[in-house]
Amino acid sequence: MKKLVLGLILLTYATAGFAQQRQATPELTPPDNGEEWLRLSSTEKLFWAIGYSQGYREALDKIDVTAGPTSPCASLAIRTERQTSTSGKVSGFELVSGLERFYSDPANTLIPIGSAIRIYLLQASGKDQTTIQELIDTARVLGQQAAARPRQ
Amino acid sequence: MRNYGVFGLLVSLVLAPIASVSVIGQEEPLPAVVPKAVPAIAAELPPVVLAVEPIRDFHTPTLAEAARSNDYVTFDALYRQSKERGEAVAAYDTLHELWSWSVSDPIGAFYGADIHERLAAVYPDFTKFIDEHRIIDDRGNVFYPTSETRAFLAEKARLGDGGERRAERRLQPAPAPPVAVAEAAPAPAEVVETPAPAPAPARQPAPEPAVVAEVQPQAAPVPQPVVQSVPTAVLQPAAPLAAPPAAVPPAPADSILATRGLLLLIIGLIGIGVLAVMLRTPGETPQVTILKPDAPEKPVAPAAPVEPLRRPAAPAAEEPRATGSHG
Numbered sequence: 052m053k054k055l056v057l058g059l060i061l062l063t064y065a066t067a068g069f070a071q072q073r074q075a076t077p078e079l080t081p082p083d084n085g086e087e088w089l090r091l092s093s094t095e096k097l098f099w100a101i102g103y104s105q106g107y108r109e110a111l112d113k114i115d116v117t118a119g120p121t122s123p124c125a126s127l128a129i130r131t132e133r134q135t136s137t138s139g140k141v142s143g144f145e146l147v148s149g150l151e152r153f154y155s156d157p158a159n160t161l162i163p164i165g166s167a168i169r170i171y172l173l174q175a176s177g178k179d180q181t182t183i184q185e186l187i188d189t190a191r192v193l194g195q196q197a198a199a200r201p202r203q
Numbered sequence: 204m205r206n207y208g209v210f211g212l213l214v215s216l217v218l219a220p221i222a223s224v225s226v227i228g229q230e231e232p233l234p235a236v237v238p239k240a241v242p243a244i245a246a247e248l249p250p251v252v253l254a255v256e257p258i259r260d261f262h263t264p265t266l267a268e269a270a271r272s273n274d275y276v277t278f279d280a281l282y283r284q285s286k287e288r289g290e291a292v293a294a295y296d297t298l299h300e301l302w303s304w305s306v307s308d309p310i311g312a313f314y315g316a317d318i319h320e321r322l323a324a325v326y327p328d329f330t331k332f333i334d335e336h337r338i339i340d341d342r343g344n345v346f347y348p349t350s351e352t353r354a355f356l357a358e359k360a361r362l363g364d365g366g367e368r369r370a371e372r373r374l375q376p377a378p379a380p381p382v383a384v385a386e387a388a389p390a391p392a393e394v395v396e397t398p399a400p401a402p403a404p405a406r407q408p409a410p411e412p413a414v415v416a417e418v419q420p421q422a423a424p425v426p427q428p429v430v431q432s433v434p435t436a437v438l439q440p441a442a443p444l445a446a447p448p449a450a451v452p453p454a455p456a457d458s459i460l461a462t463r464g465l466l467l468l469i470i471g472l473i474g475i476g477v478l479a480v481m482l483r484t485p486g487e488t489p490q491v492t493i494l495k496p497d498a499p500e501k502p503v504a505p506a507a508p509v510e511p512l513r514r515p516a517a518p519a520a521e522e523p524r525a526t527g528s529h530g
Contacts, residue, residue, distance in 0.1 A: 054481050061474020064467050089273060093312065093336055093348030144346075148305070148312035151350065155275040155306065 084194060085160035085167065088150060096150070101143035103168070141172070149175070159187065161194035266295050270357040275306055294360040297325065298353060305349040313338065313346040322352065326359060 081099065082088040088096070141149075149171040153159055159167070170186050266285070269278035282299050285292045301318070305311030323330045332355055338346045 054477075058474055058478035058481060061470055062478060064471050064474065093350050094338060096312075096350075097338060142310075144310040144313055148308070148310045151312045152306055155273060157272060157274050 082164055084163050084198070085150075085154035088164060089154060089160070093147070096147045097143050100146035100150075104141055104143055104146060141175070146171075158191060159194075161198045162187075162190040163194055163197060166190040166193070266292065267357065267361045270295075270298060270353070270360075275302055278302065294363040297322070298356040298360055301349065301356065302353060305353075312349050314349060314352075315347075316345060319345075319347050322356075326355075329355065 082091060091099070146168070150164070150167055153162075153167050153171055162170075166186075167190070170183060170190065173186070174183055264272070264274075264277060264281070266278060266281050269281055279299070279302075282292060282295060301314075305314075319330075319333070322333075333347050333352060336348050336351045338348070340346065
């Protein structure tokens with residue numbers, strides 16, 4: 052009986068040791084929407100935007116069209132790249148400024164950052180305001196639904 | 204003659220009422236017009252109150268509230284309306300100017316030395332506050348964030364505007380007493396104004412060009428005397444000014460915790476092993492049989508001789524015993 056109790060005590064210590072190790076690990080997640088974006092400091096926003104721009108640019112560079120230069124896939128890829136090329140050319144400063152301007156409207160704070168960036172890039176490329184406003188309205192609805200959903 | 208008299212009397216009797224009542228209409232004085240007081244719609248309660256649509260008290264936000272909630276549209280509208288009404292909103296002039304510029308400029312989230320110098324000239328403690336957040340790029344250009352600057356200006360405006368401060372106290376809990384910015388000198392009797400140091404130009408040659416963006420930590424703070432005309436404190440939301448720049452080294456505490464956790468883990472593993480050994484069932488022990496090689500058969504020794512049974516010698520006849528019963 053004494054051996055059993057001693058074994059249980061040692062098992063409890065082991066569990067506590069595991070739990071303590073788990074608490075020491077920091078958990079950092081990127082901002083999800085405007086609310087979380089506005090909580091960051093300007094330095095954190097800038098470095099996040101620089102990383103985002105660099106990642107987007109590298110992803111665009113890795114798009115290889117293997118079908119051939121004269122295939123419809125090649126022309127489609129060229130057209131898509133031209134449409135989204137501003138993402139790779141937008142600097143971190145511009146991206147931060149664009150998001151700050153976008154989220155200065157409290158109605159947009161629930162819009163996810165990815166949607167906000169796409170809307171900002173379309174605005175920067177000269178898209179008509181009607182389309183932009185429709186996108187914003189849709190993004191607001193999606194953002195509210197996403198915010199109402201329990202976070203996993 | 205009498206007929207004429209009667210006739211005249213009759214005429215007068217007939218004409219008198221006719222004359223008193225005009226054919227067109229009686230011109231009575233119109234009743235005095237009392238303008239009906241039309242109440243504001245917001246002030247009236249709706250006739251039907253439903254549980255699914257609760258009535259929420261709505262009040263127009265103040266400039267400070269709009270600034271704090273990062274609502275530029277409301278802030279701009281309130282500012283313009285207040286200006287048109289002639290209200291005292293001078294405390295928000297700088298904030299409105301900066302915010303309007305940041306919204307219109309492509310890289311309005313950051314500004315350069317020109318705006319920084321203008322703000323530093325107006326607010327002596329601004330340089331010390333914003334130096335913690337400045338960014339130096341790989342070419343040595345210094346940029347300052349607009350977001351933190353707006354927070355600074357909003358707080359200054361809130362303290363400078365007495366009316367809004369009283370109104371906000373009703374909405375907020377009791378504010379903490381203004382804490383002096385981390386400065387060595389307590390409130391001095393004499394106010395000595397020294398020009399605010401300009402650390403940015405002095406540090407520009409220093410940055411490493413290889414780094415894309417570098418954040419310079421604040422150097423050793425130069426204690427500046429308090430300028431009594433402007434409250435110095437309260438720059439809480441963006442950066443903890445009271446906290447010393449030299450952070451407490453966290454390594455020892457973390458290493459102790461990590462070591463303790465590792466030790467507990469090792470002890471726990473030992474305990475699990477001991478528990479497993481103690482709780483194993485006896486039947487689990489394998490039965491090991493050792494097989495011996497066949498040994499040569501030893502010759503069987505003959506059995507020991509056994510003497511045959513011999514009747515012992517009959518004893519001598521004995522005299523019959525005397526019995527009492529058969530005689």
